[in-house]
Amino acid sequence: MKIGLFGGSFNPIHVGHISLARQLLTLGGLDEVWLMVSPQNPLKQGRNDLLDDKLRFEMTKKALEGEKGIKACDYELRLPKPSYTWTTLEHLKQDFPNDTFVLLIGGDNWELFPRWYRSEDIVKKHxxxxxxxxxxxxxxxxxxxxxxxxxxxxxxxxxxxxxxxxKTGDSIDNLVPNSIIEDVKKNYRL
Incomplete structure (x- = not known):
């Protein structure tokens, strides 16, 4: 299978993430897109608003129920920290030797890509x-x-x-899937 890896903190997942995953599934000619819930991004150290890994994964999984070809993935959460994309890709290649993994990133991350750990190796091999x-x-x-x-x-x-x-008590309707609205409100309330 050809699997797109869409990594992020998903803090929380929202309808934009899901819409983008659907588009990438089609435009990338992919069999599946895995929303790879990531621990602390090494380039974004110092954040104190990151919800617990397991909670973010569970909400992502719940938000994707019924989506065809799009799955929540906690693979990276089980790897040693810090979380480097190169390390994740190498482990995936070992654990899923018959699959091809495609990295899905935004233009903002592409601009920062030279700063990523082993970025040149990623470009050569993936x-x-x-x-x-x-x-x-x-x-x-x-x-x-x-x-x-x-x-x-x-x-x-x-x-x-x-x-x-x-935090301000404003509505999040239509911003997150209905299935997780209450979970998001409960977990992100101060």
């Missing part, structure tokens, strides 16, 4: 699909052959916005 993010400008003439740009819809929803809305 296919990468980059989707647009507002404010990111990618020079198509500099892309390696293993990197493909897809044109997905830009969604102006963020997990930060959802957490802020909960």
């Amino acid at each position: 296919q990468i699909i980059v989707y647009p993010r507002r404010g990111s400008d990618i020079d198509l003439t500099t892309l390696p052959p293993s990197v493909k740009i897809v044109d997905t819809e830009l969604m102006d929803i963020s997990s930060t916005e959802i957490r802020n809305r909960i």
Whole structure:
């Protein structure tokens, strides 16, 4: 199988993540997209608003119930910390030798990609699909052959916005799947 890895903290997962995963499944010619719930991002140290790993995974799993070809994945949560994409990809290759893994990242992460641990090795050994993010400008003439740009819809929803809305008592309806609205409110309330 050809599996797209869509990593993130999903703190919390929202309808933008799910819409994007659906688009990437189709545009990337993928058999599945795994929403890889990640521990603390090594490039975003110092965050104190990150909900417990298990809770974020459980909410992601619940939010994806009934989605075809899109699954919540806790694989990275079981690996040694810090969490490096290169390490995750190497472990996946060992555990799933018959599958091909494609890294799915936003344009903002592609701009930071040279700072990623073993980024050159990732580009040499794995296919990468980059989707647009507002404010990111990618020079198509500099892309390696293993990197493909897809044109997905830009969604102006963020997990930060959802957490802020909960703190101020504003509605999060239509921002997170109905199946997890109460879980999100309960877990992110101060």
